[in-house]
Amino acid sequence: MVFWVFGYGSLVWNPGFEYDEKVIGFIKDYRRVFDLACIDHRGTPENPARTCTLELIEGAVCWGAAFCVRGSPEKERAAMEYLERRECEYDQKTLVDFYKEADPLQPALTGVIVFTSTPDKVSNKYYLGPAPLDEMARQIATAVGPCGNNRDYLFLLEKAMFDIGHEDDMVIELANEVRKVLGTLGKGISKEKKLVGPPHMPLKSQTPIPSMQLRLLPEAVAMDS
16 A cells, blocks of 8 residues: 655645655646635634645646655555644645656656645635735734744745755745744844744845755644644
């Protein structure tokens, strides 16, 4: 028994389940967006967090990590049950092809599971839809839930993408906008426990991110969406 699941949000740095193999790569025709509400991990029903989902865009690519679970049916079932609890805001499981950087034309894996959400506010109560950058930044800067605050989810994703060598310009831009909001609120990065570094990160298309600009202090990370 074997299945593969693709992570593009917190699964990249915090899978939370027993897996046998992790491979860095990408899927095609999807891009990462912060259009999904999280009300039980990084936010609440009254003040929902914004977390990642995927938007279908022809020609786009989304980098992340594929995790393999192989072994007994019990092991596979335990991993999937965990993922379904954790990804409860996602209403779809989509099967995709997964590619490695060494061969971007031939899929390295087929039938990889990815959790996605229906982009419709009527049929999907968790779908927030797009919003202006400054509005998303204010929401992310202030949302807090049982697993921690929304901004750390974003900052940890920013670092995770840097660590795998495939930064996401949209993530960097949004993270920098959140830092501006935190500065306005008097909660600048210098006062944050999670991240230490200058207040702005450059987009990858302008200047590579030096490895010392983001530095995580030790902390246990709870189940996340």
